[in-house]
Amino acid sequence: MNRWLLHAAAKPLLFLLLFLPWALLLWGAMNDSLGANPAETLIRSTGDWTLRMLCLTLTVTPMRQLTGLSGLARMRRMLGLFAFFYALTHFLCFAWLDMGLDLQSIVADIPKRPFILVGSAALLLMLPLALTSFNGAIKALGAKRWQTLHRAVYGVVLLGLLHFFWMRSAKNDLAEVGVYALVVAALLLWRLARVWRDRQRIARHG
Amino acid sequence: MHFLKSRGFVHPLASHITPRSAYLTRRAWLTAMGAASAATALPLAARTAAPGKLAPLPGSKSAVAGAMTMDKLTPYDDISTYNNFYEFGTDKSDPARQARSLRTRPWTVSVEGEVKKPGSFDLDSLLKLAPMEERIYRMRCVEGWSMVIPWVGFSLSELVKRVEPTGNAKFVQFVTLADKAQMPGLSSSVLDWPYVEGLRMDEAMHPLTLLAFGLYGEVMPNQNGAPLRLVVPWKYGFKSGKSLVKIRFVEKQPKTSWEAAAPSEYGFYSNVNPKVDHPRWSQATERRIGEGTLLTKKRPTLMFNGYEAQVGQLYAGMDLQKFY
Numbered sequence: 206m207n208r209w210l211l212h213a214a215a216k217p218l219l220f221l222l223l224f225l226p227w228a229l230l231l232w233g234a235m236n237d238s239l240g241a242n243p244a245e246t247l248i249r250s251t252g253d254w255t256l257r258m259l260c261l262t263l264t265v266t267p268m269r270q271l272t273g274l275s276g277l278a279r280m281r282r283m284l285g286l287f288a289f290f291y292a293l294t295h296f297l298c299f300a301w302l303d304m305g306l307d308l309q310s311i312v313a314d315i316p317k318r319p320f321i322l323v324g325s326a327a328l329l330l331m332l333p334l335a336l337t338s339f340n341g342a343i344k345a346l347g348a349k350r351w352q353t354l355h356r357a358v359y360g361v362v363l364l365g366l367l368h369f370f371w372m373r374s375a376k377n378d379l380a381e382v383g384v385y386a387l388v389v390a391a392l393l394l395w396r397l398a399r400v401w402r403d404r405q406r407i408a409r410h411g
Numbered sequence: 412m413h414f415l416k417s418r419g420f421v422h423p424l425a426s427h428i429t430p431r432s433a434y435l436t437r438r439a440w441l442t443a444m445g446a447a448s449a450a451t452a453l454p455l456a457a458r459t460a461a462p463g464k465l466a467p468l469p470g471s472k473s474a475v476a477g478a479m480t481m482d483k484l485t486p487y488d489d490i491s492t493y494n495n496f497y498e499f500g501t502d503k504s505d506p507a508r509q510a511r512s513l514r515t516r517p518w519t520v521s522v523e524g525e526v527k528k529p530g531s532f533d534l535d536s537l538l539k540l541a542p543m544e545e546r547i548y549r550m551r552c553v554e555g556w557s558m559v560i561p562w563v564g565f566s567l568s569e570l571v572k573r574v575e576p577t578g579n580a581k582f583v584q585f586v587t588l589a590d591k592a593q594m595p596g597l598s599s600s601v602l603d604w605p606y607v608e609g610l611r612m613d614e615a616m617h618p619l620t621l622l623a624f625g626l627y628g629e630v631m632p633n634q635n636g637a638p639l640r641l642v643v644p645w646k647y648g649f650k651s652g653k654s655l656v657k658i659r660f661v662e663k664q665p666k667t668s669w670e671a672a673a674p675s676e677y678g679f680y681s682n683v684n685p686k687v688d689h690p691r692w693s694q695a696t697e698r699r700i701g702e703g704t705l706l707t708k709k710r711p712t713l714m715f716n717g718y719e720a721q722v723g724q725l726y727a728g729m730d731l732q733k734f735y
Binding site: 234237240241242243244245247301302303305310314317318320371372374376378380 | 488492493503504556601690691
């Protein structure tokens with residue numbers, strides 16, 4: 206298994222896989238096959254895919270620790286960058302299709318509507334992470350500082366979840382939000398449990 | 412051209428230059444133009460061609476002021492596949508798939524409360540209650556999209572007059588079907604079932620307030636609220652209850668389903684108003700379904716959905732920011 210993950214084709218293959226939903230949406234938009242309200246379909250789907258990519262990104266480390274497949278770590282950066290790519294597309298779809306690229310009304314809308322404010326904050330928080338995703342940035346920042354910075358991804362996923370929850374809040378229809386919340390909770394609790402266990406060990410062994 | 416030919420150039424046929432798909436569209440367009448001119452030649456006949464999917468239900472062109480907007484009709488496929496009808500699921504594509512299980516016959520509507528002649532009306536007697544009219548209304552959803560729909564039905568006032576409301580009847584409550592056996596969406600608690608809506612008496616009596624039994628010259632598709640529904644064109648779509656089973660005349664303003672679910676977001680009146688935002692989005696513009704391409708700009712939303720001339724006086728002196 207680990208040999209497959211380390212294979213030269215593994216990353217390009219994953220790239221194509223992660224790009225596929227985006228390509229299908231573009232294909233649908235060009236062929237008018239996204240239903241009666243294609244703008245709404247695009248905005249919602251890109252939002253859904255952002256959350257999915259974020260969850261996948263956060264799955265890499267627990268999976269690696271559980272299975273010992275060190276090759277998984279190679280995929281983390283690409284997953285994170287795809288999350289940013291989908292988030293950016295999501296924002297552009299909103300700004301272009303919903304707001305007609307009218308900068309004034311976009312800026313006016315952001316503080317007026319908490320769920321848009323929260324979504325925008327999540328995107329902004331992703332920006333420094335995307336910009337420092339290359340190897341040179343890790344060297345320049347130092348691994349320790351780089352890692353601290355990139356812990357902001359936990360904030361991003363929580364803001365993204367809140368954004369989705371708020372969007373759905375009027376309807377008593379939170380099943381879908383609940384599924385994402387459970388996945389995110391499991392991924393974050395796993396990390397907390399490990400931190401707690403490590404502290405215990407250190408305490409025991411002095 | 413002849414000098415080209417003399418040099419041995421073989422001039423292509425027109426059909427070789429124009430792609431087949433293009434000249435086929437041209438033919439469809441010409442046919443449509445023919446149909447349109449036939450429609451203008453018969454001013455009393457309905458303007459729309461029936462899609463041939465369901466039983467015909469013709470209506471003559473309505474004479475009610477404001478009832479025949481000239482906006483381009485939304486395609487039947489969009490009207491019948493993009494629906495908010497939570498009894499059949501919360502996704503807009505759910506009702507078209509799931510509403511097949513709805514049985515629309517036998518169907519009765521009970522009329523009760525503050526009326527001198529309460530009673531139960533079966534569908535056939537309702538269909539014969541007044542002449543069917545075609546009415547082309549704009550429909551504006553609170554979510555920020557709109558359609559133009561050729562409904563078939565008659566003014567709700569026709570029914571109201573027959574049951575003779577008493578002096579105590581100040582509001583009308585509309586109760587819609589909630590049958591777990593037919594409606595899979597009822598198993599989720601999105602809203603309190605049954606879905607209820609209400610109008611003030613003068614709103615209910617307004618000639619534009621429509622009891623609709625069909626659209627596009629045919630009986631109502633299940634997913635659009637068969638066999639009969641309300642249509643109040645100057646209010647957000649959710650005010651127009653689908654698959655009505657009870658009409659109750661009451662003295663006090665009834666609580667509506669959306670008011671109960673999210674009082675800060677939905678009021679009793681819910682008149683279309685570009686100046687009163689929904690807390691989560693602006694109501695200043697709307698996306699017209701089926702119009703243009705993905706990049707077509709949204710349209711400005713009109714006060715009372717463009718029916719201000721007809722209904723504005725109902726709200727004279729009211730603070731519409733407060734009574735949203």
